[in-house]
Amino acid sequence: INSSWIFMDIFRSQALFDLNGAISRIEMQIEQVFQSENIGQKVKKNFPDFLIETWQSNNRQLLSALQSQSASSYMIQFFVLLAVTLGIASVLAIAAVQKSREIGILKAMGTRTGSASRIFLIQGAVLGLSGSIMGSLVGVGLIKMFQIASQSGGALSFAIRVEFRTAITLIIISTIASIGAALFPARKAASLVPIEVIRNG
Structure with a gap:
């Protein structure tokens, strides 16, 4: 894709990293992105031995910052509209x-x-x-x-x-x-x- 990411089939990647048929990580893409916590808990019940991580749990500080930025953005837009x-x-x-x-x-x-x-x-x-x-x-x-x-x-x-x-x-x-x-x-x-x-x- 770019200088940081590359996609290849699973067999070549296993041979490249000498995994001997093992899989180190499985990533899932869901349609309801903001339900990742609930979906992660359901997956955890079916696979209790697996370490389940969601994008929300890994980016809590970022999400908190984005929420604060969103509130500030609305305030800025209001005052800009008022000034105009x-x-x-x-x-x-x-x-x-x-x-x-x-x-x-x-x-x-x-x-x-x-x-x-x-x-x-x-x-x-x-x-x-x-x-x-x-x-x-x-x-x-x-x-x-x-x-x-x-x-x-x-x-x-x-x-x-x-x-x-x-x-x-x-x-x-x-x-x-x-x-x-x-x-x-x-x-x-x-x-x-x-x-x-x-x-x-």
């Missing part, structure tokens, strides 16, 4: 102030209040959708680069799988958050009085 939402809200709020005269003129010409508000909602949705799609593409590219770099190193690494459903869910959440961030500028635009805006410039 506040950033979009501030940008659209500044745009509402800068475009208040134009909005006032449009409302004086007959533009409905809902149409003026809808401009900022659409702008927020476009920013959120385009930004989340670009971010997802960049993330997938970084994952592919990591996989290529880890495989070239010669060591076996954990498989990283990008789930399409998860990516779509994150894109939807980001878009909804961006639309929510646009609510304040939209309400600001809806509350503008055309005469006062044009008079005050």
Whole structure:
């Protein structure tokens, strides 16, 4: 496979290591990977003289670290989403102030209040959708680069799988958050009085 792992048939491996027909280790691959402890106990009952090891028992510290990392990752994602939402809200709020005269003129010409508000909602949705799609593409590219770099190193690494459903869910959440961030500028635009805006410039 690489510089660290090699596969061969059992007879050649026994001859290579002078095992005389013996087998030093049997590894099993199961479908329910997180049930390895329960399956290991069942195997132990049938073969009490065998030493049964599972990937969970051999990697308890790693699993504990991964659980802590997962919790930290969710917290980081939440604060990143919050920061992005506040950033979009501030940008659209500044745009509402800068475009208040134009909005006032449009409302004086007959533009409905809902149409003026809808401009900022659409702008927020476009920013959120385009930004989340670009971010997802960049993330997938970084994952592919990591996989290529880890495989070239010669060591076996954990498989990283990008789930399409998860990516779509994150894109939807980001878009909804961006639309929510646009609510304040939209309400600001809806509350503008055309005469006062044009008079005050």
